[in-house]
Amino acid sequence: MLLIGSIIAISATLIFGIIAIIYSVREEKAIKQLVDNELKQKQRLFEITMMKEIQDRIGYSLEIEKVVDVIIGSLDALLKYSTVSALILENEPREFKTHVKEAVSRQYINLLKEALLKSYTAIEGKDVQEISEGNVSGVALDPFMYH
Numbered sequence: 001m002l003l004i005g006s007i008i009a010i011s012a013t014l015i016f017g018i019i020a021i022i023y024s025v026r027e028e029k030a031i032k033q034l035v036d037n038e039l040k041q042k043q044r045l046f047e048i049t050m051m052k053e054i055q056d057r058i059g060y061s062l063e064i065e066k067v068v069d070v071i072i073g074s075l076d077a078l079l080k081y082s083t084v085s086a087l088i089l090e091n092e093p094r095e096f097k098t099h100v101k102e103a104v105s106r107q108y109i110n111l112l113k114e115a116l117l118k119s120y121t122a123i124e125g126k127d128v129q130e131i132s133e134g135n136v137s138g139v140a141l142d143p144f145m146y147h
Contacts, residue, residue: 050077064090072099072137085112087120089128096134103139 054074058067068086075084085098096113113131121127 047078050074064088068097072097076101083112085116087116087128087131093130093132094128095132098134098136100136100138104141106141109136109141
C-alpha cells in the first residue's frame, strides 16, 4: 500500500511538474511577444514623432530646396544611410545635392549624380540637360579613395 501511495505521489508530482513547465513556456512566449509588440509600438511612435517634426520644420514652405534640405537633415533620425542624394529640378540651374556620412570619393559622388539622372530619365522619359555641381555636405570627401 505504501508503494502504491509513493507511485501515485511521484506520478502526481511529475504530471503537475510537466503542466507547470508547459504553462511557463507559454507564459515566456506571451511575455516575449508583448515585449516585441511594445518595442514595435515605441519605434512606430518615434517615427511618427519624427515625421511630425519634419512636417513642422517644413511648414507650408513652397521652396522645394528648403524642403529637400529639411528632409535630408532629418532623415538620419529615421533611417541608417551612408549617402542621401536629391535632384532639385524646379529651379534654374538645376541642382544635385548630396549628404554623406562616410568618407567617399568624388568619383562616387559623380556616379550617384549619373544614377539619379538616369533614374529621372527612365521615370519621366525626358533628359535633364544641365545640372549644377551642387552641394555636397557631411563628411569630407576622400581624394585618395576610388569609390
